[in-house]
Amino acid sequence: MDSSAGLLPAGGVLVADTLRTAGGDQVACPAAPLLTGELRRRGVTAVTGPLFLGTKGLVAHHKLIDRDGRTEAGLGVATLSSDLAARESAQAALAAWTAVATARTILLASPRSFCAGVDRAIAIVEQALLTHTPPVYVRKQIVHNRHVVEDLTHRGAIFVEELDEVPDGSVVVFSAHGVSPAVRAQAAERNLDVLDGTCPLVTKVHSEARRFAARGDTVVVIGHAGHEEVEGTLGEAPDATVLVESAADVRQLRVADPQRVSYLTQTTLAVDETADVVDALRQRFPALREPPTGDICYATTNRQNSLKAIVSLADLVLVVGSANSSNSVRLVELSRRQGTPAHLIDRAGDIQPGWLHGVTTLGLTAGASAPPGLVDDVVAALSGLGTVTVHEREVTRETIHFGLPWGVRHAADGS
Ligand code: SF4
Numbered sequence: 001m002d003s004s005a006g007l008l009p010a011g012g013v014l015v016a017d018t019l020r021t022a023g024g025d026q027v028a029c030p031a032a033p034l035l036t037g038e039l040r041r042r043g044v045t046a047v048t049g050p051l052f053l054g055t056k057g058l059v060a061h062h063k064l065i066d067r068d069g070r071t072e073a074g075l076g077v078a079t080l081s082s083d084l085a086a087r088e089s090a091q092a093a094l095a096a097w098t099a100v101a102t103a104r105t106i107l108l109a110s111p112r113s114f115c116a117g118v119d120r121a122i123a124i125v126e127q128a129l130l131t132h133t134p135p136v137y138v139r140k141q142i143v144h145n146r147h148v149v150e151d152l153t154h155r156g157a158i159f160v161e162e163l164d165e166v167p168d169g170s171v172v173v174f175s176a177h178g179v180s181p182a183v184r185a186q187a188a189e190r191n192l193d194v195l196d197g198t199c200p201l202v203t204k205v206h207s208e209a210r211r212f213a214a215r216g217d218t219v220v221v222i223g224h225a226g227h228e229e230v231e232g233t234l235g236e237a238p239d240a241t242v243l244v245e246s247a248a249d250v251r252q253l254r255v256a257d258p259q260r261v262s263y264l265t266q267t268t269l270a271v272d273e274t275a276d277v278v279d280a281l282r283q284r285f286p287a288l289r290e291p292p293t294g295d296i297c298y299a300t301t302n303r304q305n306s307l308k309a310i311v312s313l314a315d316l317v318l319v320v321g322s323a324n325s326s327n328s329v330r331l332v333e334l335s336r337r338q339g340t341p342a343h344l345i346d347r348a349g350d351i352q353p354g355w356l357h358g359v360t361t362l363g364l365t366a367g368a369s370a371p372p373g374l375v376d377d378v379v380a381a382l383s384g385l386g387t388v389t390v391h392e393r394e395v396t397r398e399t400i401h402f403g404l405p406w407g408v409r410h411a412a413d414g415s
Helices: 002-008 033-039 084-098 116-131 146-154 181-189 199-213 228-234 248-252 271-284 298-311 325-337 372-385 405-415
Strands: 013-020 024-029 046-052 060-064 071-079 104-108 136-139 155-161 173-175 193-196 218-222 241-244 262-265 314-318 342-345 361-368 388-396
Touching: 013 033, 013 060, 013 084, 024 071, 033 046, 033 071, 033 084, 033 372, 046 071, 046 248, 060 084, 071 084, 071 372, 104 372, 116 136, 116 146, 116 155, 116 173, 116 193, 116 199, 116 405, 146 155, 173 388, 199 218, 199 228, 199 262, 199 388, 218 228, 218 271, 228 241, 241 248, 262 271, 271 298, 298 325, 298 361, 298 388, 314 325, 314 372, 325 342, 325 361, 361 372, 372 388
Parallel strands: 013 046, 104 361, 104 388, 136 155, 136 173, 173 193, 218 241, 218 262, 314 342, 314 361
Antiparallel strands: 013 024, 013 071, 060 071
């Protein structure tokens, strides 16, 4: 019986994740997410599943043969034979991917993916879902990654933009990026049961903002306008803080007393670019006072350093992360500044075949909010285009761990 046909969407395409022969052989097709992504970009409904080579409507398939003559991987698609447009798209997508099917080396930057602050914030939501009576609300994305948010939504978390959307007395988790005192006050007024996912390294910046403002300084916050973390930091001392995004902004600054200026930064900035802004501040305000330790966090710094270790060796860099993830976007920018093309991808299916022409060495990393499994998925998908040799370059070992807030531990212990 031809069970592949049952998976075919009307007018759509089935992309094989396994090719099965009449003789019972099975050939894995790890590149299925790549082919599926290309079809979706072409506006075709695509699903993945096993494909029998005798399927009626089979468009084409492509096998990769290893050096010993064994079939090691395959790409396969089937379409409903009645849908000409879908057939043509499937053929074109398959041709696009087979054109870049070759053996590759992947240079894996390390550290990459989740940091201690992201781990902690996600764990707080997970514990809340286990120990609190639903619903559990989360203000803003708990971390800037769509997979994390989709997964927690699937498990019952309700994500909202503002506290107005949360009923009085409910459980609400604040995101890793932190909130301003005004949001905390609103939560208290509404009698909300707050679980605070703010990263301790963001909390450190907030306390510096209060301290610097209390001693009478104008506090220059270096960061990106509109970013949640920056809004929270500015909210700590709104009358004393001023935002700059670049060295050019520094030239426009007007302060009450040039002898009393200090600065802070967003935790997820580019280290090199921020140094330029700080230099501009020092030139304008020689008495500039600095935070006791840098505000760009260890995770951001390590991910940039680990990318720097591989970027010049790679023909292309892929950064796994979401578009609203500041530290992920910084990694793409870093690569491009160093002269290596780079793309930000949320998942393997976002990779476009045109990016891989002539690419035999690929650099791969992920922002601090991107789950490590997504990087594994990219490596697996690329292995469907030919033998992949992975070299991991670890520039430092991260051992930092942030404990859960007392209230969360207490609820988990049931004590
Ligand atoms: Fe904390 Fe840095 Fe991770 Fe942000 S990127 S959650 S500041 S450790």
